Amino acid sequence: MLNSSIADTFDLIADLLDFQSANPFRVRAYRNSARTIRDYPESLSVLAAEGKEELMKIDGIGEDLAGKIITLVETGELPMLNELKAQIPPSLPALLRIPGVGPKKAALLFKELRIKSLDELKAACAEGKVHQLKGFGVKTEQLIMQGIGIASQANERLYWSTADQIANELRQHMASCKKVEKLEFGGSYRRGKETIGDLDVLVVSDDVNAVMDRFAEFPGRAETIARGDTKMSIRTDAGFQIDLRVVPAESFGAAWQYFTGSKEHNVILRGMAKAKGLKINEYGVYKIHGEKETYIAGKTEADVYATLDMPVFPPEIREARQEFEWAAKGKLPKLIEERDIVGDLHMHTHATDGTASIEEMAEAARDRGLSYIAITDHSKRVSMASGLDEARLLAQWAEIDKINKKHGKKGFIILKGIECDILENGDMDLSDECLAQADWVVASVHYGQKQPREQITARIVGALANPHVDCIAHPTGRLLNRREPYEVDMEAVFAAAQKYGKFLELNANPARLDLNDIHLAAARDRGIPIVINTDAHSTDGLNVLRYGILQARRGGLTKEQVANTREWKEVMEMLRRN
DNA sequence: GCCGTTTTCGGCCCGACTGTTTTCAGTCG
Numbered sequence: 013m014l015n016s017s018i019a020d021t022f023d024l025i026a027d028l029l030d031f032q033s034a035n036p037f038r039v040r041a042y043r044n045s046a047r048t049i050r051d052y053p054e055s056l057s058v059l060a061a062e063g064k065e066e067l068m069k070i071d072g073i074g075e076d077l078a079g080k081i082i083t084l085v086e087t088g089e090l091p092m093l094n095e096l097k098a099q100i101p102p103s104l105p106a107l108l109r110i111p112g113v114g115p116k117k118a119a120l121l122f123k124e125l126r127i128k129s130l131d132e133l134k135a136a137c138a139e140g141k142v143h144q145l146k147g148f149g150v151k152t153e154q155l156i157m158q159g160i161g162i163a164s165q166a167n168e169r170l171y172w173s174t175a176d177q178i179a180n181e182l183r184q185h186m187a188s189c190k191k192v193e194k195l196e197f198g199g200s201y202r203r204g205k206e207t208i209g210d211l212d213v214l215v216v217s218d219d220v221n222a223v224m225d226r227f228a229e230f231p232g233r234a235e236t237i238a239r240g241d242t243k244m245s246i247r248t249d250a251g252f253q254i255d256l257r258v259v260p261a262e263s264f265g266a267a268w269q270y271f272t273g274s275k276e277h278n279v280i281l282r283g284m285a286k287a288k289g290l291k292i293n294e295y296g297v298y299k300i301h302g303e304k305e306t307y308i309a310g311k312t313e314a315d316v317y318a319t320l321d322m323p324v325f326p327p328e329i330r331e332a333r334q335e336f337e338w339a340a341k342g343k344l345p346k347l348i349e350e351r352d353i354v355g356d357l358h359m360h361t362h363a364t365d366g367t368a369s370i371e372e373m374a375e376a377a378r379d380r381g382l383s384y385i386a387i388t389d390h391s392k393r394v395s396m397a398s399g400l401d402e403a404r405l406l407a408q409w410a411e412i413d414k415i416n417k418k419h420g421k422k423g424f425i426i427l428k429g430i431e432c433d434i435l436e437n438g439d440m441d442l443s444d445e446c447l448a449q450a451d452w453v454v455a456s457v458h459y460g461q462k463q464p465r466e467q468i469t470a471r472i473v474g475a476l477a478n479p480h481v482d483c484i485a486h487p488t489g490r491l492l493n494r495r496e497p498y499e500v501d502m503e504a505v506f507a508a509a510q511k512y513g514k515f516l517e518l519n520a521n522p523a524r525l526d527l528n529d530i531h532l533a534a535a536r537d538r539g540i541p542i543v544i545n546t547d548a549h550s551t552d553g554l555n556v557l558r559y560g561i562l563q564a565r566r567g568g569l570t571k572e573q574v575a576n577t578r579e580w581k582e583v584m585e586m587l588r589r590n
Numbered sequence: 591g592c593c594g595t596t597t598t599c600g601g602c603c604c605g606a607c608t609g610t611t612t613t614c615a616g617t618c619g
Contacts, residue, residue, distance in 0.1 A: 037602055038591050040602080045592090112616090115616095115617095117617085147609090149610055151609060152609065199619090238606085240607050242606070255619080257606095278603070279602095279603055286603080293603085
């Protein structure tokens with residue numbers, strides 16, 4: 013059983029318990045464990061076979077949950093969940109997706125009006141039944157009507173790159189308001205998450221109304237969800253929510269820290285503060301003496317963290333994973349930066365599905381400060397992209413030799429590479445004799461992505477065993493919001509990469525970002541070199557590198573752990589050594 | 591349901607906003 017399935021089960025239990033108004037801390041225990049399990053790098057099914065004690069070593073999993081995981085893995089079901097399901101209709105959790113409807117309101121709707129689904133709720137609202145319920149009113153009924161539309165919409169999270177565009181537009185828009193002394197973004201956007209659910213904006217100003225009025229004029233605004241003394245929320249016409257907070261300068265650091273999150277990171281931080289007789293909220297850090305409290309910090313993030321003897325964590329690792337452990341040991345990693353990258357080892361030209369020539373790609377890469385690139389067009393199996401057969405590939409390599417000779421003195425190298433398909437039967441799409449002549453070979457799966465776990469894992473592991481293959485491109489094949497990853501057993505892939513001394517790619521395309529942060533951390537712990545590539549199909553495509561860097565930072569990668577921060581000569585030595 | 595360098599019991603982060611209320615519950619982040 014996949015970790016994600018176990019996590020889904022626990023999340024469902026949390027939802028159902030919520031409806032029953034169970035102890036909120038019990039509900040939280042299920043949600044916390046679900047999150048931990050979803051992020052856990054190793055297979056819990058494997059751990060479960062080793063017994064309860066192994067599972068209980070994981071933070072947030074105690075005796076009871078360990079037992080439930082084992083039952084789940086062994087039998088595929090959970091008696092406790094079956095009992096809950098018998099009491100609560102399965103469609104009820106859908107009601108929770110309506111903004112403003114939580115467990116209490118949903119439970120009341122079910123109890124009083126027997127409402128079990130969004131459709132039934134819509135009908136009840138239309139008939140005016142909902143506003144008669146205790147605790148509901150006409151406004152709430154209208155809000156639910158609108159909310160049903162939002163809940164039934166796909167409600168997709170935005171790519172980080174899209175959120176970045178919106179953030180930049182908003183920054184420009186707000187810049188013309190003279191009352192804005194300072195403006196920063198927080199939330200998952202600042203933490204560089206691959207997708208963003210909403211945008212958090214923080215403004216320092218002594219004129220809240222002026223700032224909010226300007227915010228209300230944002231061209232993308234479709235509606236204002238809330239507007240209070242310090243906080244305002246709008247929704248864009250695309251259904252994307254933006255939350256604004258206006259704070260005084262002495263609270264800026266505390267607020268920025270607070271709104272950057274993650275929530276889990278903050279919960280731990282506040283727990284630490286409490287143990288020290290301090291309180292942290294979005295206005296500052298306070299020393300508690302009896303009934304009274306005094307402000308001791310809050311102007312900058314550094315001030316806030318310093319009250320707990322903590323360093324300023326890079327936002328990308330504020331996920332309550334390993335950062336506190338690192339900080340306690342004084343070993344916070346120095347995360348990789350965009351300028352550390354000196355080469356790009358995956359890109360296409362107009363020979364296949366790219367739009368630029370070899371020379372154009374090389375020049376664009378050189379403009380961006382790189383010292384080498386690999387041209388890695390598709391192999392022939394990818395016929396839709398007019399993939400290269402052996403003859404065309406050899407011709408391309410001859411051309412690369414020529415170009416290198418022409419520009420050789422400038423110290424920029426174009427490598428003869430290929431993105432060779434791993435065929436459905438596990439064979440490579442080009443012969444070993446052909447691949448042997450390449451400087452650099454990335455292997456990838458484009459067909460037969462739906463194959464069962466054993467089969468697709470064997471294909472990728474087989475490719476890693478091929479002596480001519482250097483790297484696996486986009487190892488899980490997922491496309492954010494669009495396509496699930498292959499059912500590949502990443503543990504087996506990591507083991508093979510280690511055994512054969514191969515590299516794994518972090519594909520920087522904002523829709524891929526494959527490997528993800530969890531996998532990157534796992535690869536890092538195993539000493540597997542990562543290569544951050546753009547997979548560019550045009551000269552502009554080279555610009556996606558920054559998204560890959562964010563993802564790498566979320567995975568806790570340093571410069572040393574990324575192969576293409578080294579000059580090509582060194583990379584070659586790594587390959588030869590391996 | 592989890593957890594312990596004050597604790598194996600009794601805590602578990604904290605505040606803003608809204609709507610429906612006459613002082614607060616529910617929701618959200």
